[in-house]
Amino acid sequence: MFRDRGVEIKTPDQIALMRKAGLVVSEALSLLRSAVRPGVTTKELDRLAEEHIRASGATPNFLGYHGFPATICTSVNDEVVHGIPGGRVLKEGDLVSMDCGAIVEGWHGDAAITVAVGAVNDELVELMRVCEESLWRGMAAARLGGRVTDISAAIEGYVRGQGEYGIVEDYVGHGIGSAMHMAPSVPNHGRPGKGPKLVQGMALAVEPMITLGTVDTRVLDDDWTVVTADGSWSAHFEHSFTLTPAGALVLTAEDGGAAKLAELGVPCAA
Ligand code: MG
Ligand code: MG
Secondary structure (H helix, E strand, O other): OOOOOOOOOOHHHHHHHHHHHHHHEEEHHHHHHOOOOOOOOOOHHHHHHHHHHHHHOEEEEOOOOOOOOOOEEEEEEOOOOOOOOOOOOOOOOEEEEEEEEEOOEEEEEEEEEEEEOOOOOOHHHHHHHHHHHHHHHHHHHHOOEEEHHHHHHHHHHHHHHOOOOOEEOOOOOEEOOOOOOEEEEEEEOOOOOOOOOOOOEEEEEEEEEOOOOOHHHHOOOOOOOEEEOOOOOOOOOEEEEEOOOOEEEEOOOOOOOHHHHHHHHOOOOO
């Protein structure tokens, strides 16, 4: 699963470009968050994201990726990831995961949020909270000199402590930099202390996907949309981050992760 070799190490200038790409993604996702409401189509959300990315002088990285036909992935309810925006009309009580990426001068950013459409039930609010918190706990567990699965173990440990959730294993986080998907894999479960060493200049996209039921998934006939095998609903959150001697820098968070990492007692380089 792990490829120790081939982990791309970025210079500080390259990390600065990744931060620019990350901020474009962060802004696009915050626009999308405020645009989600009953009656909006996933295609309209896609257009908003594409307009913002291009107006920022950046390029969408999902568009055309292995033939993917849109700027963002929109995954609704039992759809886990990789849903294709289209004519689907969001309705009150839905959950929509929006996954967005951008390129600035050849350097990539990748992040995702799950948002409630109107009011949703408490179980779904808690599903989203647990998933997003596990993402932050994962990043907060990363230290220079540590190992990639320190992140995985922190995500799993947090989620298991919160209730009976399925942690999707078929899709995982990844290295990111001059391409969107690079070595190493960043699983959302496992024992700590394994995988490549965490070093300065490495950048990782961490993206827990958790469900109210099974961990099993299948892909729909469109060859993209991943759904839970049992129809249970899921949440997905993602950030791209890097480690410096001064602490973590969350490249796709508006504040670089400062507020949330402080809450978790972890130094932040922002
Ligand atoms: Mg993503
Ligand atoms: Mg990703």
